Amino acid sequence: MNITHARIVTLPVSDQERAKDFYLSVLGFEVVVDRRTGPVRWLQVAPPGAQTGFTLATAEQGFTPGSATGIILETTDLDGDCSALIEAGADVEGPTDLPWGRQATLTDPDGNSLVLAAQAPAGA
Template identity: 70%
Template sequence: MNITHAKIVTLPVADQDRARDFYVRTLGFEVLLDQEMGPMRWLQIAPKGAQTSFTLATPEMGFTPGHAQGIVLETSDVDADCAALTEAGITVEGPVDYPWARQATLKDPDGNGLVLSTTKAP
């Protein structure tokens, strides 16, 4: 096999604009592509410099909002990110120390489950 990384992860959302605003304004992602593709809109976002991006897919595209769970987002400072998110009114659980990482969880506006993780040195 020659797979090098995941290219696109689909996030099922009810409202692409609301989801875009959360990921861009709250989490600091960038919009990579926003265009009409036939009767649908392709909206692709990613953390700055990331190899993997996310497409925000609606029920019209066959996706049920809130069904993505356990998407891990690596951060260099989970504590600072949790404080900033809490200050912005986002409910965050944690952070909690595990043998492999310090992690916290949150939900996007559609209920998709995100994990913020700072990996611990082995």
């Protein structure tokens, strides 16, 4: 196998503009692609410089808003990012110390579950 990374993760949303605002304004992501092909809008966002982007897809594209779980975003400053997220209006739970490291959880406006995790300790 020669797989190097995940390129795109699909996040089901009900309103692409509202979701775009959350991911850009609250999480600091940037727009990678925003174009229409007929009635379908392909909207992809990502953290600056990231290899993996997130497509914000609607029910018209066959996705159920709020159904994504288990998406983990890694940070180099968990406490600082949690404070910034709370200031931006996000409902953040944690950070919590767990056997495998520290993490906090939050949801986007559609209820998609996100985990913000500190870098894993060596050997974890």
